[in-house]
Amino acid sequence: MEILVLYYSRNGSVAKMAQLIARGIEEVDGVTARLRTVPSVSPVCTAVEDDIPAQGPPYVSLDDLQQCQGLALGSPTRFGNMAAPLKYFIDTTSALWLSGALSGKPAAVFTSTSTLHGGQESTLLSMMLPLLHHGMLLLGIPYSEADLVTTTSGGTPYGASHMAGTDSDQPISQEEKRLCLSLGTRLATTASQLRL
Numbered sequence: 001m002e003i004l005v006l007y008y009s010r011n012g013s014v015a016k017m018a019q020l021i022a023r024g025i026e027e028v029d030g031v032t033a034r035l036r037t038v039p040s041v042s043p044v045c046t047a048v049e050d051d052i053p054a055q056g057p058p059y060v061s062l063d064d065l066q067q068c069q070g071l072a073l074g075s076p077t078r079f080g081n082m083a084a085p086l087k088y089f090i091d092t093t094s095a096l097w098l099s100g101a102l103s104g105k106p107a108a109v110f111t112s113t114s115t116l117h118g119g120q121e122s123t124l125l126s127m128m129l130p131l132l133h134h135g136m137l138l139l140g141i142p143y144s145e146a147d148l149v150t151t152t153s154g155g156t157p158y159g160a161s162h163m164a165g166t167d168s169d170q171p172i173s174q175e176e177k178r179l180c181l182s183l184g185t186r187l188a189t190t191a192s193q194l195r196l
């Protein structure tokens with residue numbers, strides 16, 4: 001069983017969160033994480049990127065979404081919303097929407113911001129909207145996770161989050177880290193239970 005961890009990251013914060021969520025996923029027996037990213041979008045429509053990114057995981061394909069039994073979707077917060085490259089890819093998934101390929105699969109979302117009140121919740125909630133259209137089953141983080149109560153940076157009931165600071169140099173706090181891990185584990189456990 002594989003869970004797709006699909007993210008966009010320009011400065012590395014969301015990439016670090018993706019790795020923690022993948023580790024949490026792989027805590028569950030028989031479940032592996034498939035890490036994928038998306039290319040940047042260019043204002044010049046004809047510009048193309050190499051098929052293989054210079055670093056990090058491969059670019060996602062529609063087959064990745066089809067083949068995986070769950071999805072963790074991560075994006076930097078941009079003006080309180082997900083980043084354009086991720087939305088651009090999501091807007092190519094109409095065929096999967098028509099066939100219902102993602103319907104009934106569990107999903108979770110994660111984000112990073114530079115500031116504490118810069119829109120983590122609005123980004124997480126708006127990232128859920130296309131996934132709900134696809135019929136996915138959205139998971140959050142329950143308040144039984146003590147870190148949700150004590151965190152002074154990221155971590156929300158709507159998904160995992162990180163406050164990276166205005167120079168993107170704040171390390172992922174212990175609370176943020178544990179919440180990423182537990183969200184990944186929760187997603188993988190749910191996917192396993194749904195397959196039983």
Ligand SMILES: Cc1cc2nc3c(=O)[nH]c(=O)nc-3n(C[C@H](O)[C@H](O)[C@H](O)COP(=O)(O)O)c2cc1C
Pocket residue numbers: 008009010011012013014015075076077078079080081112113114115116117118119164168
């Ligand atoms: C165009 C743009 C818009 C942004 N909008 C917000 C915002 O609304 N709130 C916020 O706190 N940070 C905002 N940021 C900062 C990023 O969310 C933050 O640096 C994030 O940690 C980047 O993740 P990454 O390191 O994975 O690229 C914005 C950054 C850019 C480039």
